[in-house]
Amino acid sequence: MSEPRSAPVAVLGIVLAVVAGVAAVGFAGWAAIAAIGGTSPVPWVFARASGVTSYVLLVALVATGLVLSHPWSRGLRRPSARTRLGLHVSLATFTLVFTVLHVVVLATDPWAQVGWRGAVLPMASTYRPVAVTLGVIALWAGLVTGVTARLAGSIAARVWWPVHKVAAASLVLVWGHSVLAGTDVVGLRGFYLATGFAVLGLAVTRYAARNPADRVAELSRMLDQDHPGARVAPQRRDGATR
Template sequence: MTGHARPPVVLATATVLLAVATAASLGAAALLVLDATSGEAVTWVLGRAGGLASYVLLLALVVTGLVQAHPWSRHLHTPSPRTRLTVHVSLATFTLVFTVLHVVVLALDPWAQVGWRGAVLPMASGYRPVPVTLGVIALWAGLLTGVTAAFAGRFAARVWWPIHKVAAVVLVLVWAHSVLAGSDVALLQGFYLATGSAVVALGISRYAARTPADRVAELTRDLDASRGPATTPRSPSSHRAARS
């Protein structure tokens, strides 16, 4: 029992350290930029750093979710399904943390012209209202996805699983928000194109692959077809009428 419990704990600890290292790296990069700009646009730089970190974490979150649900994952023996689930949950937590950082910092920044209303309400931002609105919708949709996933063990899968699939739509919205609202998209154009294409390819392979349930359904249809059309049993009255 203890041997099975160690890998997720170790991996969760490694995920925490990775997130801390990411935050420290982003903070160091922000300090270098601030030093080069003589301290101007402090909150803007930190907000953009938090947004980029949340995008990377969301990207990893969706990828691990697709791998977890992929029919080919049954051939993966390492890491174990429990370990993969632990990584997925840890990524969801850190994605939320950096998203909150991104929203709060930009809402407090007067130069960004987003404000609190623009950070939580559609079309309320003074800065690029349409791209920012994509991020707002992604924020609320992501919260809905996370809340429903928290009740995965308490409700049937048919209740929360369809809502959980909204995470893929959230990534599309965040990708569009990052490309259209970010001031540094020219420097990260190749990064956004590469990551977006990779996730689309993984998603296509996930939903195009035949699952065991698909094979069972195909066998059932073939069996029904081989039996031919079902005959309707005749009632006793019809038998009496035929004899008469």
């Protein structure tokens, strides 16, 4: 049975996620219309567009991950768990593609003053080194998360699953990178706030809904993945197995 205190927190999280999600759509549309008349160099605009796209994809990626591991997801009939997992994997692929595009454009654009070193090494960028470094750390953290997830079938779940949770930290870093590095942050401020609160609200419902039984079930699944053929033998009252 779930803890009584978790219900009000979960409801608050749902309301926060829904309101912030609707606000995010509105702000995104407003920012897209405002950006039409921009006068920035084309490569920079292309870099910002690919960066914002990868950010939106990362938000969706983390959100689907939270839904996949959400205790309430057991009651979902449609879409199926396989479809949800496929969506999660597809979002990870597209996030990687647009992130690579974002990095390549910035690294090859002299006007951006980032360069290849700044795009892959911390504090090596001439342009806003701290803000760019947040993105660099998020990039490497995301790569580690993706590689370990790809190897989920060949390495123990107790190894890759905690590493996989780094994706949430990557989103925080990317959020900070987007807010501090972009020249269009004034126009997108509401968008970043709305999407950040949307994921936060979903995360609140995710962890507020957990109870000891959910934790036991998760550990059991991890043990089954580590040792598919192993089963714990039941014990008698005297402690002996049968």
